[in-house]
Amino acid sequence: MKNMRKTGFLLTAIILVLSVMLAACGKNNDKNASSNPPSSVEPSVSPSSEPSSEPSESASTDMSALDEALAGKYKGTKVTMFGPFTDADQVKFEVAIKDFEDKTGIDIQYEGSKEFEATVSIRVDGGNAPDIADFPQPGLLNTFVKSGKVIDVSTFMDMDRLKGNYNKSWLDMATMKGPSGDIMAGIWARSSVKSLVWYPKKAFEEAGYTVPKTWDELMALTEQIAKDGDPAWAIGIESGAATGWPATDWVEDIMLRTTSPENYDKWVNGELPFTDDIVKNAVKKMSEIWMNKDYVYGGTKSIVTTSFGDSSTVLFDNPPKAWLHRQASFITSFFPQNLKSGEDYDWFYFPSIDPQYGNPVLVAGDIYAMFNDRPEVRAVMEFFTTGESLKTWIQSGGVIAPMNDAKPEWYTSDVERRMAELAKNATTLRFDGSDLMPGSVGAGTFWKGMTDYVSGTVDLDGAMKEIQAGWKQ
Amino acid sequence: MRRRPRRTRSKTTVNIVLAVICLIWLIPTVGLFISSFRPATEILKSGWWTVFPHKENVATHTITLPKDTDLRQPIEVDGTMYTDDQLRSGAKAPDGSVFVWENRRARTISVQQSGWTMNTNFTTENYEGVLTGKQYQITDTDGSVKTKKGNGLSRAFLNTVTVSIPATIIPILIATFAAYAFAWLRFPLRKTMFVIVIMLLVVPLQVAMIPVLKDYTALGLNGTFLGVWIAHAGFGLPLATYFMYSYISQLPKDLFESAFMDGASNFTIFTRLILPLAVPSIASISIFQFLWVWNDYLVSLVFIGNQPNVQVLSMKIADMVGTRGNDWHLLTAAAFISMLMPLAVFFGLQKYFVRGLLGGSVKG
Numbered sequence: 153m154k155n156m157r158k159t160g161f162l163l164t165a166i167i168l169v170l171s172v173m174l175a176a177c178g179k180n181n182d183k184n185a186s187s188n189p190p191s192s193v194e195p196s197v198s199p200s201s202e203p204s205s206e207p208s209e210s211a212s213t214d215m216s217a218l219d220e221a222l223a224g225k226y227k228g229t230k231v232t233m234f235g236p237f238t239d240a241d242q243v244k245f246e247v248a249i250k251d252f253e254d255k256t257g258i259d260i261q262y263e264g265s266k267e268f269e270a271t272v273s274i275r276v277d278g279g280n281a282p283d284i285a286d287f288p289q290p291g292l293l294n295t296f297v298k299s300g301k302v303i304d305v306s307t308f309m310d311m312d313r314l315k316g317n318y319n320k321s322w323l324d325m326a327t328m329k330g331p332s333g334d335i336m337a338g339i340w341a342r343s344s345v346k347s348l349v350w351y352p353k354k355a356f357e358e359a360g361y362t363v364p365k366t367w368d369e370l371m372a373l374t375e376q377i378a379k380d381g382d383p384a385w386a387i388g389i390e391s392g393a394a395t396g397w398p399a400t401d402w403v404e405d406i407m408l409r410t411t412s413p414e415n416y417d418k419w420v421n422g423e424l425p426f427t428d429d430i431v432k433n434a435v436k437k438m439s440e441i442w443m444n445k446d447y448v449y450g451g452t453k454s455i456v457t458t459s460f461g462d463s464s465t466v467l468f469d470n471p472p473k474a475w476l477h478r479q480a481s482f483i484t485s486f487f488p489q490n491l492k493s494g495e496d497y498d499w500f501y502f503p504s505i506d507p508q509y510g511n512p513v514l515v516a517g518d519i520y521a522m523f524n525d526r527p528e529v530r531a532v533m534e535f536f537t538t539g540e541s542l543k544t545w546i547q548s549g550g551v552i553a554p555m556n557d558a559k560p561e562w563y564t565s566d567v568e569r570r571m572a573e574l575a576k577n578a579t580t581l582r583f584d585g586s587d588l589m590p591g592s593v594g595a596g597t598f599w600k601g602m603t604d605y606v607s608g609t610v611d612l613d614g615a616m617k618e619i620q621a622g623w624k625q
Numbered sequence: 626m627r628r629r630p631r632r633t634r635s636k637t638t639v640n641i642v643l644a645v646i647c648l649i650w651l652i653p654t655v656g657l658f659i660s661s662f663r664p665a666t667e668i669l670k671s672g673w674w675t676v677f678p679h680k681e682n683v684a685t686h687t688i689t690l691p692k693d694t695d696l697r698q699p700i701e702v703d704g705t706m707y708t709d710d711q712l713r714s715g716a717k718a719p720d721g722s723v724f725v726w727e728n729r730r731a732r733t734i735s736v737q738q739s740g741w742t743m744n745t746n747f748t749t750e751n752y753e754g755v756l757t758g759k760q761y762q763i764t765d766t767d768g769s770v771k772t773k774k775g776n777g778l779s780r781a782f783l784n785t786v787t788v789s790i791p792a793t794i795i796p797i798l799i800a801t802f803a804a805y806a807f808a809w810l811r812f813p814l815r816k817t818m819f820v821i822v823i824m825l826l827v828v829p830l831q832v833a834m835i836p837v838l839k840d841y842t843a844l845g846l847n848g849t850f851l852g853v854w855i856a857h858a859g860f861g862l863p864l865a866t867y868f869m870y871s872y873i874s875q876l877p878k879d880l881f882e883s884a885f886m887d888g889a890s891n892f893t894i895f896t897r898l899i900l901p902l903a904v905p906s907i908a909s910i911s912i913f914q915f916l917w918v919w920n921d922y923l924v925s926l927v928f929i930g931n932q933p934n935v936q937v938l939s940m941k942i943a944d945m946v947g948t949r950g951n952d953w954h955l956l957t958a959a960a961f962i963s964m965l966m967p968l969a970v971f972f973g974l975q976k977y978f979v980r981g982l983l984g985g986s987v988k989g
């Protein structure tokens with residue numbers, strides 16, 4: 153007995169010693185990450201001077217950080233990156249940057265978290281900010297810009313090259329108000345197109361339906377399908393704590409089609425209240441479909457309780473239980489595995505309502521922002537402005553590149569190539585409004601108000617007042 | 626002689642009541658377990674209880690209505706008029722069978738009789754996906770498609786073991802030392818310090834996160850196992866100390882006095898007397914602490930993050946469902962795999978557990 157106890161105690165001691173040793177190993181890792189002191193190379197441009205005024209000079213005299221990196225100058229350095237995508241997306245991302253890592257010797261350590269929004273705030277406040285963070289919601293990035301924590305990328309990037317490689321509205325969206333004037337808060341990396349209506353192509357053609365070009369044709373098709381015996385639309389807005397967001401996308405898409413882009417911008421900035429008739433009118437347009445129990449699979453009541461991802465699967469039952477599903481490009485990851493894009497399913501453009509507003513397109517995307525200014529981080533940021541940084545991801549499917557130098561032939565399926573073209577040729581390109589609004593509205597009352605409206609607990613006026621109240625928080 | 630049957634009867638009643646309570650408690654777990662063996666499409670369509678034999682309407686034959694039937698008017702089926710809504714939810718026919726749409730578009734109605742069925746579509750895909758990692762289709766720069774295998778749970782499982790075991794041993798060891806000191810040693814400010822420890826019990830750990838993170842950043846402890854051990858130890862200490870104190874202070878005083886007379890030092894008393902005597906309560910607080918650390922998400926999220934070389938199980942499982950939750954069906958299987966270890970610990974130390982539950986209650 154006595155001996156056994158002794159061994160037990162010894163064991164505890166050994167484990168303790170081992171743990172301390174392990175910890176020492178772990179610590180070493182961390183030291184490597186921060187071993188490079190900030191900026192040994194000259195950043196040269198001060199934030200106040202206009203970098204774009206003398207483009208030829210800045211482009212030719214000093215090499216950009218990216219060129220230096222490709223020359224192997226930052227071999228062995230590490231750049232930490234933190235973002236919201238995990239799993240399959242993470243694998244695709246890592247494959248896409250592998251070539252760059254091999255060439256430059258920079259190790260980009262990506263860390264994905266499902267709790268990105270909450271965690272990034274804790275990390276930045278705790279002084280443990282990643283070198284680069286991937287924000288799917290510019291509204292969230294804006295709060296960090298306001299507190300002056302984000303580095304202005306225009307201080308070192310060749311603005312003319314950026315202007316050549318991005319649609320102007322992308323660059324405008326990256327410009328945010330910091331404590332000392334406007335800064336370029338980050339660069340746009342991957343995007344998705346939202347104004348898409350998915351349909352089961354094969355069955356759709358067999359049933360003799362045609363793709364609608366106008367809103368009236370869309371409503372006629374909806375009515376036709378209802379007469380034939382099916383509800384046309386598959387709609388679900390349940391998404392855990394984020395329940396309601398697909399409804400906000402609908403409203404935004406319809407807003408772009410029923411009012412001017414200027415009004416849309418005002419609305420997003422909080423100058424046009426939700427209680428205004430313009431916004432109400434958009435929600436009413438949406439209700440023509442949503443509130444008609446013959447048009448929605450499972451009836452209006454089931455919209456709130458159906459998960460946004462699973463709602464689309466009924467399109468592929470045999471025969472389809474519903475025929476149309478409006479959702480961004482990522483929804484294909486929820487489709488049954490054995491379907492072929494372009495054959496079994498396809499999309500058409502969510503048609504315009506009022507011809508005077510042209511063909512607007514609603515997009516979303518991730519903006520990469522920089523928290524630590526080191527030369528190798530600059531190099532990585534510059535790399536992310538090239539289409540090359542997304543090449544294999546585009547080829548594997550799932551993203552649309554916002555950069556102009558991403559080649560159309562990289563898209564392996566016609567379905568995705570057409571999305572890229574749609575975004576490029578849009579008369580108006582606008583970002584998902586709820587992602588731009590402050591969190592209390594865009595990720596708060598807007599979601600909740602729409603959910604309450606759809607579930608029938610409040611009427612339209614009540615819902616709009618409820619959403620508007622979020623601006624005061 | 627007379628009492629005996631009575632006692633047995635009351636015992637049976639107690640047992641039945643306990644069995645019913647147990648059953649109610651177990652139902653969600655059983656449901657989850659069954660779901661973990663069902664394909665995702667099936668889970669969406671029907672409940673897990675349909676795997677048991679149950680009565681359901683089974684189609685016997687179909688009736689085809691004329692193609693031009695207007696669905697918004699009453700519909701005639703077999704000589705009786707029904708509305709569309711009735712046919713959607715299933716309408717009783719005069720002969721007792723049920724009419725329900727089979728395909729509204731083709732205007733076919735299925736006639737159903739109630740009968741016994743069970744749903745036996747099972748799969749081990751969920752477990753395979755979780756254990757061996759998922760497959761991803763990646764197109765390479767040259768356009769060739771290759772399949773990449775994701776990571777399974779094994780690395781995260783080992784990481785969690787690495788986190789949990791020291792994070793259980795360290796605080797409990799310290800707490801036992803402290804409890805002995807608080808209970809049997811006389812030193813200045815003993816009472817005050819003990820009250821402070823008790824007060825720390827009510828401080829929620831969330832308020833300490835950002836300050837601790839700031840210190841960790843300065844010390845370079847973020848993302849290391851040592852950091853998370855210390856964090857868990859710190860957050861677990863107040864309860865462990867209080868728990869051990871209430872046990873150790875109950876040990877008979879004479880024991881230590883006689884040991885002291887024989888020339889034992891405090892350390893000898895502690896290692897030779899206290900530790901062996903306190904094994905039951907050490908075991909039970911270990912279970913608490915271990916389960917808490919094993920299932921923890923928040924502390925790991927903040928202090929070690931999601932890099933694959935340090936990622937713990939709870940975070941790996943959360944990631945597995947994909948960026949937009951498209952692989953939710955893997956959660957069922959992953960949940961059961963993550964439960965294996967706590968179950969093993971619980972059953973291994975079970976005999977201490979009940980004793981441990983009473984640990985704090987005998988003496989306040």
